[in-house]
Amino acid sequence: MIDFLIIGGGIAGVSAAARLAPFGKAVVLEKESALGYHASGRSAAMFEQNYGSASTVDLSRASAVFFETEDGGFLSPRGVMFLSKRGDTESFQACCEKYEAATIDLDEALNRVPVLRRDMLGHAAIHEAGRDIDTDRLLQWCAKTCRAHNGEIHTGQLVTGITRIESGWRVTTKDNSYTCKLIFNAAGAWADQVAALAGISPLGITPLRRSMARVPAPGGHDVSRWPMLLDIHEKWYAKPDAGSLIISPAEEDPMPPFDAWPDDMVLAEGIARYQEFVTEEVTRLEASWAGLRSFAPDRNLALGPDAHDPNFIWVAAQGGYGFQTAPAASQLIADIVMGRQSDLGDNTLKSLDPRRFS
Template sequence: MTDFIVIGGGIAGTSAAARLSELGQTLLLERETSLGYHASGRSAALYESNYGLASTVALSKASSDFFHHAHGGFLSPRGLMFIAGHGQQDAFSKACETFNVAPIDMETALAKVPILNPETVGQAAFHDAAFDIDTDRMIQTFAKTVRDTGGTVKTGQDVTAITRTTHGWQVTANGETHSAKMLFNAAGAWADPIAEMAGIKPLGFSPMRRSMARIPAPGGHDLTGWPMILDINETWYAKPDAGSLLVSPAEEDPMQPFDAWPDDMVLAEGIARYQDFVTEEVTQLTSSWAGLRTFSPDRNLVLGPATDDPSFFWVAGQGGYGFQSAPAASQYVADQVAGRASELDQATRDALNPQRFA
């Protein structure tokens, strides 16, 4: 019998498994043949600590030291630019305050992003405290920590049965049964189905599709120094990536858990909204994909023991904030298991507590 079984090999599961492996023998089970296949592998990979609800911001800020210093750091400079149309001054001012970004004049904005259209872009704001995350190295670093501390990472594991025993849990995957004292549900969009399989009351998670298109560098520009660009109404965003530009419609379409793919019409509508603010027409997509961002009913993360069984832990509801919250979220999970005091304030802990759904 192991101490901990973690179901789900995305960033939530791998980070939790890494922290738990320092407390006891840990087994990480991932259904796909590679880690971070679903939402984690389709992330915009940005660290922006002011983004999200108050509890998410608290987790992101508490993760800062890890991102900047652990294992040589996982961040590289990107920057964030907000843009607004003419006549959107009130919404623009609110966004500047929320995200702590400073307004810049149009000449400065065009120097940073030459394709902006002054006829449609009325205001712009920028700050440099936004960073690209090396997401793959982050997941692999956490997985290596599990292995280095004597734990096991298994991919290609289809969990078909979960049974409560007098000593903990039995999890059957690929015909093999594993036993552990505690079970951690980091199954992303499948968090509720995993809970139901274990006889735990589901919490009502909502997987939401988010699509992405990759387009060639607009106008042949070198995008190396361009920031991420976000419409203040969050109806689209664009981010440089490996010499191309990623454009997302920023949609949140409710879906059942599945291996998501983009809707062509949704992509087209999002690209049209993006094109309204730039001078270069999109004539080609080099690729497109979609992922499921899974939210709890109140859109806060859920980190802690289930109300109906304290040996079943929720590590779920990341809702698109999985990477930027993972270092602190996983630390908080381990702190609870170890009975240690957390650096998170009481309001944040209350917002993350599964007991709020009791």
């Protein structure tokens, strides 16, 4: 009998497995051939702890110590530069307040990112505490930690059936059958579908597509020390990546759960918005892709037992915050299962509790 059966091998699932494995037999089932295939493998890999709803910010801040200290740390310097057009002073000030960003003059902004257009910029600010996450190493650390406590991770295991039995659950895949005490639904964009297989009411989780394109470094510049660039209205962002630049239109288009791909027109529109702020034209793409960021109706994560069956535990609705909240989110799941008091505040716990939808 498996103690903890986790459906989904993205960062939500494997981080939960890493936290739970010391307390019982943990098994992760991932339908794809590798971990982190969908949203986790298409992340912007940024730790910006002021990004998201109030409960998401609390989770991110509670994750900071782990990111900075565990296994030598998973963060590296980047910074986030917020940009606005001329005349957009009120929105810029609100953005600076939200992100605790420091205003910089345009000379400094151009010194740090020389392709910015002075004639377009109205304001710039920097939040130096925004940092890159080594997402691949974090995913592998979680998997290694799970296995070190005799946990198991099985890929290529699409769940086809979930049945309630007296001792817990029977979960079937094409090739295998598993019996477990607790199910952890970390299926990302497919979380509501997994719930339906178990006879659990869906939460109304909506997958939203976000597209990205990798383009050559603008003007041949060394972009390695550039900050992430973010339009204050989040109509686009750009981030250095392996000597190139990733640009996203930051769209949120509702989609059914599927292996997402980018819409060429949406990408073109986003790149056009980015190009309003820079002197260098994008003439070709090196690659493009899309991921699904899955949100509950109130845009808070869903972490904890289902309202009607406490043996079915949601680890879902991470939106675009899965990596940066994973340490604290997985700790909360372990605390709930082991009956320990969480360090998170009461308002945050209420905001994250899936029973809020009951």
